Amino acid sequence: MRFVSMRIISVAVITTFVFSWPVFAASQQPGPPQSQQPSASQSSDMHGDGWQLVRSLELGNSGNYIHFVLIDSKRDMDTAVYGAALSKICRSASDFCRVRFWNEKRLVPDTVSFTPAQFKGLRAEYVFNRAGGVQEMRYACTVLPDKNQCFSH
Template sequence: MNKRVKDKRIIATAFAIILSWPVSVFPLQQPESQSQSQSASSRELPHGDGWRLVRSIQLGNSKNYIHMVLIDGKRDMDKAVYGAALSKICRSEPDFCRVRFWNEERHVANSISFTDAQFKALRAEYIFNRAGHVQQMKYACTVVSDKNQCFSH
């Protein structure tokens, strides 16, 4: 089986897992997203050389979060910056970690879903789900040109 077919199967499996979650995990309205979102005012958010965590949004009532990270626009082609962010953010999450990266703060999503403009500005996304046997890092094709490691808008 070639790598491209295997990657497509992994992506399809990840989407199937996500789609199989009960609707209650993803509330349609998120009026309390301010309380669910970890904000800079409540505590210092992780950051490092070339990146900083903007917010973490809880997935429904689970203990899982999607972390929204801002990458320095001058460093967004440097895979080491993404790796450093993942190491720091995901180290305390042994079973599930999802991180989305942008290089412009105005595009960083405020909720688990995002607009077309926010998707087009997305630079990378990492997902790790131990239960679903998923671990994947994908970059925008403008960051990494390898079709096995990138997504296009």
């Protein structure tokens, strides 16, 4: 029984480290000022190995953005790809960052809300809101079948 308890604690510590690393790394890197966020009509050249930022849309006039990312469909089960995208996209976000991920470009929404088909294609979502005390990364259960970290369509 002691072995099982220690294993659970070890898995919890490792999981916490893995999911907090992209945000920690992002907070340690200087980035462009928030005022240089892309507008709703611009697509960004921001990309990395296995991912590409398709668009960033402002939430009303808040200065906060939701970033829509396309993940390579061949790599969408690799959580490191999501972490790499978060590290780059959220590096200058000290108070708010929201990123949503899809693996099919045709499903990436043009607005902050999305259709049931677009929700069904959603592969992961990251939310960081310092004011609300929220920092959460959740995956579709088909990507990461851990009921504590996944959502089902």
